[in-house]
Amino acid sequence: MARIALDAMGGDHAPRATVAGALLALADLDPAHTLQLVGRTAVITGQLDELLGAEFAGHSAHRHRIEIIEAPDVIEMTDKPSAALRGKPNSSMLVGLRLQADGKSDGFVSAGNTGAQMAASMVALRLHAGLKRPAIATVFPTARKPVVVLDSGANVDCSAEELVQFARLGAVYAEDILGRENPGIGLLSIGEEPEKGNTVTKEAHELLRTAGLNFLGNVEGRDIPRGANEHGDLDVVVCDGFVGNVLLKFYEGVAPLMVGMLVKAGMDKAQIMGGLRELDYSEHGGAPLLGVRGVSIICHGRSSPEAIKNAIKVAVRASDSRMDEHIGRRLEAVNGASA
């Protein structure tokens, strides 16, 4: 059983979307799992009462699986991460993450300020030994199975060693959350040959060959939607956070463009949206911040109740599968070997 803390105040549509997402998640999850809604108690109870009194009336049976945790400070989307951490010590983010550090919770989910969540996660949970920075792992839908792309925004200007660490983190994620065995790892570059790429990727390619991972070589942009390169099926694609973030946002932006073109060509919008449902980020839950000692799931600021629900389910899976322990053990083995 997992106890997942949800930042009730975080996101463009909070607290409505977060509280509604919590109710949807409880209905889906095994009854042993419970939720901790973190934020201003009055706001959360008000929102809960409103939803349970109306469209979510059928969910009242799950109300006892919700605990409300008071956190008076709210970090805004526009706050600078470092200033928010210093100036708002009792924010829903820090309070929610501290529960985990204190052994009172098994995971944290937020749709709030991503930079602040990263900083707060590093402060409250700390990083595994040997890591300098965490990485955001995002699931990209493909023609085959979904592929984990990391880093998708936590780190710009990465070293080759950091890209190798991302590969290790992504491999555990693919195993524990996506259920892949011996996950296939690709390095994003601009040609399949090892000598293609920029300085960092060329160096990372050499390091990955001997990293003890199932390294499938370089991956080009077009291989991601295919979910495979010429050496096999991809489970993990490694890149720096600049490229990963540009790609992620581009992917989000391309679908509406294509839908618009097809609607203009006289096709039925509802049918198109149905056909492309898999591309909807809200279907894939949040993006875990990998490398911190614990579970911290980052959601899109615009998250719907459905997206929050799926992110909570990812947090439960991360906790149940002991992903964090596996990451720690994997990194220890490498640190030990190189020491």
Next chain:
Amino acid sequence: MARIALDAMGGDHAPRATVAGALLALADLDPAHTLQLVGRTAVITGQLDELLGAEFAGHSAHRHRIEIIEAPDVIEMTDKPSAALRGKPNSSMLVGLRLQADGKSDGFVSAGNTGAQMAASMVALRLHAGLKRPAIATVFPTARKPVVVLDSGANVDCSAEELVQFARLGAVYAEDILGRENPGIGLLSIGEEPEKGNTVTKEAHELLRTAGLNFLGNVEGRDIPRGANEHGDLDVVVCDGFVGNVLLKFYEGVAPLMVGMLVKAGMDKAQIMGGLRELDYSEHGGAPLLGVRGVSIICHGRSSPEAIKNAIKVAVRASDSRMDEHIGRRLEAVNGASA
């Protein structure tokens, strides 16, 4: 009137696709324009006779606007650029580009080995003063007008100064080839705020503010398919060649994925393809290599006759609009100002 040299031997489907593309182009272009087919004379005449004797029989009237230029060496797709240049001094690429250097041609088009075309263009045409490297400018379809993205693969590991040069090159391209006035320039990054990005983009942002261009600030991945950011409509998006190449190939790969999803959902493939026709790279012609003293248009290796035709038309437009002169003058003004 323009005389455009076409590398008849270059591309996965050469010489059939190149010669057929030449015939399609002649039918579309003003009769004053002529083509120079560069390669092995026997191969080209054989291909011409075959096409004019069958499906292109109606094109015989344009035959006199084709000159065949002998070039015995052929650069393969797998050749290393530097080795190909040294070992094959009379390749269709070098012969075709030298025509321009000798004042006997006004533009060059190839679907062959891109690295070799870049190297050969720099050797045969040389770069404008003040430039260290050329850039590949690719047109991305958007929900508004198409946007020029550069560099899309000629340079990895770019400096901030190089990104500013790309902005200047792209601005002239947008004016001369796309007919945009005072083109809006965006810098690809991972947030709209100037302080978001990696070391190079943050520095480039500062330089672009005072570069005398219509700089619209940072652009996120999702702004490209929209063709606009919060400051206005985009005509040019600047990025290093690593990110640009990854994005370009990703864009090419996403469309088939979505088409596959929609077909699976029971929608009509022909109708989908029709609706997404604008996304087809072959509609937009080749990608000019900007910065060399002359016109060198890079085509996709898989180019169809239609794609070759459109690339030839881009070469004609580049020649007619004197794009190269405008680039030279623009760069001189900057070099003069900074000297």
